[in-house]
Amino acid sequence: MRGEGARLARFSVIGIGNVLEGDDAIGPTVVRVFESRYAAGDDVAVVDGGTPGLDLTAYMMGLEGLVVVDAIKTRTGTAGEVKVYDKKGILNRGPMVAMSPHEPGLRESILHAEFQGVSPPVINLVGVVAGSIEFGCRLTPQVRGAIDGAVEAVRAALQGMGVATVKRDPPLPPDLWWERPQHLPT
Amino acid sequence: MSQRITIDPITRIEGHLRIDLEVDGGRVSKAWSSGTMWRGIETILQGRDPRDAWAFTQRICGVCTTVHAITSVRSVENALGLEVPLNAQLIRNIIISAHALHDHVVHFYHLSALDWVDVVAALKADPAKASALAESISSWPGNSTKELAAVKARLAGFVAAGQLGPFQNGYWGHPAMRLPPEVNLLAVAHYLQALEIQRKANQIVAILGSKTPHIQNLAVGGVANAINLDSPSALNMEKLYKVKDLLDEVSGFVTQCYLVDVAAVAGFYPEWFKYGAGVTNYLAVPDLPIDAKMTRFDLPGGVIMAGQAGVRKIENWNDAFLKANVTESIAHSHYDGDWQRGPWEEETVPKFTGEWKAETAAPQKYSWVKAPRLDGKPMQVGPLAQVLVGFLTNDPLTVKWVSAAISTVKAIHKIDVTPAMLHSTLGRHAARAIRTAMMSELTLKHWKMLVENIGKGDTSIFVDPMPKLQSGSYRGVGFHEAPRGTLSHWCVIENGKIKNYQCVVPSTWNAGPRDGHDQPGPYEAALVGNPIADPKLPLEALRTIHSFDPCLACAIHTHDADGTEHGMVKVL
Numbered sequence: 001m002r003g004e005g006a007r008l009a010r011f012s013v014i015g016i017g018n019v020l021e022g023d024d025a026i027g028p029t030v031v032r033v034f035e036s037r038y039a040a041g042d043d044v045a046v047v048d049g050g051t052p053g054l055d056l057t058a059y060m061m062g063l064e065g066l067v068v069v070d071a072i073k074t075r076t077g078t079a080g081e082v083k084v085y086d087k088k089g090i091l092n093r094g095p096m097v098a099m100s101p102h103e104p105g106l107r108e109s110i111l112h113a114e115f116q117g118v119s120p121p122v123i124n125l126v127g128v129v130a131g132s133i134e135f136g137c138r139l140t141p142q143v144r145g146a147i148d149g150a151v152e153a154v155r156a157a158l159q160g161m162g163v164a165t166v167k168r169d170p171p172l173p174p175d176l177w178w179e180r181p182q183h184l185p186t
Numbered sequence: 187m188s189q190r191i192t193i194d195p196i197t198r199i200e201g202h203l204r205i206d207l208e209v210d211g212g213r214v215s216k217a218w219s220s221g222t223m224w225r226g227i228e229t230i231l232q233g234r235d236p237r238d239a240w241a242f243t244q245r246i247c248g249v250c251t252t253v254h255a256i257t258s259v260r261s262v263e264n265a266l267g268l269e270v271p272l273n274a275q276l277i278r279n280i281i282i283s284a285h286a287l288h289d290h291v292v293h294f295y296h297l298s299a300l301d302w303v304d305v306v307a308a309l310k311a312d313p314a315k316a317s318a319l320a321e322s323i324s325s326w327p328g329n330s331t332k333e334l335a336a337v338k339a340r341l342a343g344f345v346a347a348g349q350l351g352p353f354q355n356g357y358w359g360h361p362a363m364r365l366p367p368e369v370n371l372l373a374v375a376h377y378l379q380a381l382e383i384q385r386k387a388n389q390i391v392a393i394l395g396s397k398t399p400h401i402q403n404l405a406v407g408g409v410a411n412a413i414n415l416d417s418p419s420a421l422n423m424e425k426l427y428k429v430k431d432l433l434d435e436v437s438g439f440v441t442q443c444y445l446v447d448v449a450a451v452a453g454f455y456p457e458w459f460k461y462g463a464g465v466t467n468y469l470a471v472p473d474l475p476i477d478a479k480m481t482r483f484d485l486p487g488g489v490i491m492a493g494q495a496g497v498r499k500i501e502n503w504n505d506a507f508l509k510a511n512v513t514e515s516i517a518h519s520h521y522d523g524d525w526q527r528g529p530w531e532e533e534t535v536p537k538f539t540g541e542w543k544a545e546t547a548a549p550q551k552y553s554w555v556k557a558p559r560l561d562g563k564p565m566q567v568g569p570l571a572q573v574l575v576g577f578l579t580n581d582p583l584t585v586k587w588v589s590a591a592i593s594t595v596k597a598i599h600k601i602d603v604t605p606a607m608l609h610s611t612l613g614r615h616a617a618r619a620i621r622t623a624m625m626s627e628l629t630l631k632h633w634k635m636l637v638e639n640i641g642k643g644d645t646s647i648f649v650d651p652m653p654k655l656q657s658g659s660y661r662g663v664g665f666h667e668a669p670r671g672t673l674s675h676w677c678v679i680e681n682g683k684i685k686n687y688q689c690v691v692p693s694t695w696n697a698g699p700r701d702g703h704d705q706p707g708p709y710e711a712a713l714v715g716n717p718i719a720d721p722k723l724p725l726e727a728l729r730t731i732h733s734f735d736p737c738l739a740c741a742i743h744t745h746d747a748d749g750t751e752h753g754m755v756k757v758l
Contacts, residue, residue, distance in 0.1 A: 020230060020245050050399050051248025054296055058385040112296070115344060115353075116378055135226060177241065181234075 009045035011163050012063050013154055016070040016106070018051050019178040023079070023130035023143045027069045029176060030126070030150045036174035038155060038165040056109035063120040065161035067154055068106060071143075072127035079131030080142035082149045084157065087123040124157040126150055137178045203697060203736055205709070206548070207727055209718050214727065217706070217713035219697050220542070220553035226534040231687040236262040236655065236679050237406045239687065243675065244400050246689065249737055251399050252285045252391060253668040254675075254689070261675040262406045264503060265662025266654045269478045271646040274408035276636040277421075279474045279484075280429065281394050281401065282666070283629035287436050288387035289669040290569070290622040291444060294615065295373075295380035298732040301725065302451050303373040304363040305353045309345065311371035313338055320372050323450070323598055326442040328379050329372065337375040360725050364454050373451070376443055383439045386432045390629075393425050393432075406655075408648030413640055430633055437626035440619075445587075446594055448619040452612050453599030462611030462730040464712025465564045466493035468571035469695070471508070471674075472500055473667035474628060476635070484628050485667055486584075488575040489560065493609055497578045503665045507561075512674070512690065514556040517702035526559070526702055529676035529688035530661050553699040557707060558690050566708040567671025567695040568734060570608060570617035576624075577605055583627065587620045611712070614733040656682050668692055670735050696734050709734060 015031030017024040028048040035046045047059060060066050077083065090107060106125070113119035128150050131140035155165050208216040227246055231239055240258035244251045256278055263270060313334035320329035365373070388398055394411065395401025403410045414420035452458070472487035480503060487500035489507075500508055515526040522537040539551050557564070565571075576584025588605060595603045608617055654660075660679040665672065671692035678686040698707040706714075709731060716726045 018245060018248065020227075020242065048400065049248075050245060050251060052399050053249050054292065055249065055388070055399060057381065058388060061381075061385065112381065115340070116381055117340070135229065137230060178245070 008043075010043040010064045011040075011066070011158065011161060012045045012047060012059065013040075013067045013069070013158070014047045014049040014056070014059055016049050016051065016056070016068060020135065020137060022133045022136055023128075023139055024071050024133045025137070025139060025178070026071050026128045026130065026143055026146070026150070029139065029174075030069045030128070030147060030154065032176060033147055033174045034151045034154050036172040037151060037168055039168055040158065040163060040165045044158070044163060051105070053105050054109055054112065056105055057112045060109065060113050060120055060123075061116075061118040065122040065124075065158075065163070066120040067124050067126060067157045067161075069126045069128070069150060069154060070106065071130040071133070072125075074127075074129055077129035078142075079129055079140060080146040081129040082146055082153055083127045083129070084153055085125040085127065087120075090123065090125050122161055124160070126153045126157060203731075205713070205727060205731060206542070207713060207718070207724065209721055212717055212719070214713045214716045214718060217710045217727075218548050218552060218699065219555075219707060219709040220699060221555035221697060226536070227689055228534060228684075228687040231684045234684050235682065236265075236677065236684050237651065239677070239684060240404055240406070243689065247737060248399065249289075250668065250670075252281060252395065252401055253666055253673055255401055255404055256282060257664040257666040257668075257673050257675045257689075259404050259406045259664070260503070260666065261662050261664030261677045262651065262655075262679070263662070264664055265660035265677055265679055266406075266651055268407055268649055268651055268654070270408055270480070271644075271649065272476075272478050272639055273413060273636065273644060274647050275475050275478065275480075276632050276639065277394055277403070277409050277411055277647075279476075279632045280629055280636065281391055283474070283625045283632065284387050284390035284394075284433070284436075286625050286669045287440065287622060287629070288384045288391070290618050290625075291380050291384045291387065291436075291440070293618065293669075293735045294444060294448065295377045296384075298615070298735070299373055299377065299451075300353065301729045301732055302363070302455065303365060304359070304370050305341070305374055306345065306359070307363070307365070307367050308338065308370035308374050309342055309367075311338060311367035313371065316368035316371045319368055323594070324442050324446045326439070326446070328375065328443070334371055334375055337378060338371060341374060360723055361719050362725050365451065366454075369450060369454070373447065376447055379439070379443070383436055387436045390429050390432050390436075393429055394421070405648060407651045411647060413645040413647060415640065426633070426637060430630075433626070433629055433633065437630065440622050440626045445591060445619045445623050446598075448615055449591060449594035450598050452603075452616060453595050453601060455612065456599075456601060458612040458729065459603065459607040459610045461716050461726075462614070462712045462733060463493075463609040464710075464714070465566045465706075465708040466609055467491050467560070467563050467565045468574055469560055469565040469567050469672050470500075470572035470575045471665040471667050471672050472502060473665070474632065476632075484583075484631070485572065485624075486576050486579055486581045487572075487667070488579060489565075490571070490574055490578065491563065495578055497575055499579060503663070509663060511561040512558065513562075514558050514688075514690065514694075515701040516556055518551055518553060518699040519556050520551050520554050521556070524702065529663075529674070529690055530678055530686060532686070532688050534688075555694055555698045557698040557701040558695050559701060559705075562703075564698070564701070564705050564707050564711070565695055567692050568614065568617075569621040569669075569671070570614045571671060572667055573617040573620050574605075574608065583624050584620070587623045590623070591616055591620050611716075611730045611733045614735075618735070655679070670737055671695060693734075693737055697736060709736075 015027035017027035019025040128146045204220045206218040240255045243258040244255040314331045317331040392398040396403050412420040415423045468490040472483035474484040476482050488497040513526045520538045522535040664675045674690045676688045696708045
């Protein structure tokens with residue numbers, strides 16, 4: 001995950017969600033697992049975005065392509081289902097990215113970027129249907145089981161934007177620090 | 187006949203806040219503020235290493251990440267009685283201040299300006315006239331006729347396509363909207379420029395904090411920014427000068443654009459200096475420490491009671507009165523029992539007694555927010571509290587920018603604003619702009635202090651908390667004068683582990699419900715007496731609530747009740 005260098009990136013993968021709220025952690029989890037399994041070029045910023053609200057606009061300004069990973073709620077979906085939406089689908093209301101306090105966020109952030117003329121031309125939302133968003137640092141088994149599929153959906157979305165990724169062999173351990181019970185290395 | 191209005195949720199930022207109003211004869215007669223989610227950070231932190239707490243508290247709220255991180259390390263440092271190296275204090279101060287600059291600019295232009303600005307009416311503006319108006323009152327370079335004409339054209343394109351985009355929830359054409367078309371156009375132009383400016387303020391946080399939105403450079407005992415002016419991987423001259431360049435740009439916008447816009451808009455709505463005072467007890471804590479022992483601060487703290495001129499000063503973070511007299515009441519909150527306790531003694535046992543049903547009287551327990559009190563009194567916190575404390579104690583920087591704001595209103599509108607008028611809905615906006623100007627000056631000052639201190643050869647950034655932490659019992663509190671006001675994290679540590687941890691956040695002070703003596707909280711009190719022209723579109727209530735800058739994900743000790751309803755304005 002890069003910080004200050006991220007603004008030089010042309011593409012970004014942003015995980016949205018609160019790691020303290022059960023399945024809402026799926027966005028940050030997926031981007032961290034993605035980064036541990038795949039190397040993307042210097043022009044791809046992988047960001048654990050937390051629940052940035054409107055600040056999300058700043059993270060998408062001027063990008064050529066954006067992949068957002070978030071917990072979603074759909075009328076028909078079951079927990080752990082992975083669904084991919086394009087920009088039109090997101091702006092057409094479509095899924096309610098509405099589980100937690102960071103909503104309204106994604107749609108409004110894109111609309112702000114559109115109005116300013118700096119919205120990424122291509123945006124994909126990799127949504128994972130959440131089960132429980134009870135307070136606490138754990139995913140439900142159904143949503144944990146969706147990590148592999150969501151990571152592959154992120155890779156495919158990047159590929160669709162013409163961005164190549166290289167599989168790490170062996171993969172790095174993903175930095176899911178909030179799931180660890182004890183002291184974090186500094 | 188009295189009418190009941192429910193606004194649920196009201197905030198455009200994070201969190202769920204519900205406001206219930208009783209309107210009688212076109213004015214609010216009673217108001218209730220309730221948070222509809224709950225959060226118990228202590229259930230996650232109990233038993234953990236206190237050195238890790240900040241990484242978790244940083245996730246309480248996605249917008250206020252930095253403030254909860256800083257306050258947490260301060261809390262543990264206070265418990266252990268640590269001194270934190272000057273470099274670390276200054277680096278933290280610059281991060282805090284840059285975050286505040288970002289947050290205040292976003293609040294005005296992106297979250298609350300729509301309460302005053304009619305975006306659609308900007309289409310009637312003459313860009314040349316707007317430019318001439320702006321250039322008569324400000325040297326900001328973004329006000330050329332060409333720039334304003336381009337903004338108008340872009341807006342026209344969106345409206346023609348039937349897409350109001352981010353503005354679609356505005357109250358266009360509401361009778362309470364009163365800006366001339368040219369001022370509306372200037373506001374839209376500055377809204378766009380503010381998007382870029384807030385990003386620059388955030389870049390400062392990213393450079394020093396090594397990442398945003400979650401900074402990585404903190405540690406209990408200091409910071410992790412290795413200082414080496416010649417090393418590309420450390421905090422070096424190049425990074426420091428990048429920070430300075432960004433800061434100069436942000437500062438220019440704040441003083442030449444934000445402060446001027448607030449003065450310009452305020453002068454068209456002078457009656458809003460009369461509404462919205464509510465609770466006139468104020469609390470602000472000192473912040474921006476300038477020594478390792480934390481005895482001297484650049485932002486003054488103090489307590490004002492009942493709008494009086496006398497200020498009880500808070501000199502530092504070990505103020506005995508403050509530590510002993512902050513309590514929280516759960517008389518009207520969804521927790522088990524009916525107590526009023528200090529945060530170190532609190533427990534959080536939720537007990538939900540049911541939703542407030544439409545068209546019924548307020549139930550005994552109606553909010554997930556607790557009601558914090560100081561010495562038994564509700565307190566208003568936020569930029570207004572801080573500016574009033576500074577002004578009444580003759581803090582030179584505060585006095586300078588209060589005077590600048592007053593003379594700007596006078597120059598534009600030929601009306602006299604007095605400091606007493608700050609106790610109001612518009613006063614909160616004015617105070618926020620004043621504070622932002624102060625912060626931009628102080629950030630620059632602290633940048634210079636940091637560069638000078640490093641120049642003296644001091645590269646120290648950290649003291650190890652472990653010798654003290656590994657055994658013994660400690661209680662501590664970390665204070666921060668955050669963008670929304672006084673924030674405190676209270677911790678109890680036993681043998682190197684967290685035993686209790688409570689956050690008393692600014693929006694809890696302001697948005698909290700009534701207490702055991704039925705004293706209303708600041709939101710509730712500030713709404714009473716507000717006019718409501720159209721109960722179906724209670725824009726006036728939104729103005730008062732937004733002037734507090736609500737951020738409810740932080741305010742509430744917790745989580746979503748149903749989470750699916752949005753932007754509802756119910757008229758009951």
